Amino acid sequence: MDRIGRIASQKAVVIFSKSSCCMCHAIKRLFYEQGVSPAIFELDQDSKGKEIEWALMRLGCNPSVPAVFIGGKFVGAANTVMTLHLSGNLKKMLRDAGAIWL
Known part of the structure; x- marks a missing residue:
């Protein structure tokens, strides 16, 4: 849980994902289309991914x-x-977090 908190505070937008998940792909795409460059952590490519998932x-x-x-x-x-x-x-949440400027 502490690791999630540390990772989540590293950037304005953080997405925990799996590279094979279609909904993950759709959400990442949504943020890119909003002009956001999120930090993405692919749990299926992380040695501690299963722990983070739980x-x-x-x-x-x-x-x-x-x-x-x-x-x-x-x-x-x-x-x-x-x-x-x-x-x-x-959009308001993204502006308030400093992820977008407009």
């Missing part, structure tokens, strides 16, 4: 990926991020 599930992320952190705070998985995007609240 910790993400304990945080309430189910499924465990994609898990999105903005401004060091856990936002949620794909459904939550898409809801924020469609409501217009994602």
Whole structure:
């Protein structure tokens, strides 16, 4: 859990992902299209990926990926991020976190 906190605070937007996950790909693409350059941690390519995945599930992320952190705070998985995007609240969160300027 401490490692997740450290990683999540390294950049304005952090995404825990798996390289083979189609929803992870869609969420990463959404952030790129918003002009965000997130830090991405591919759990299936990390030696401690399984441990991180279990910790993400304990945080309430189910499924465990994609898990999105903005401004060091856990936002949620794909459904939550898409809801924020469609409501217009994602851009505000990104601006407040310093991930985008406009």
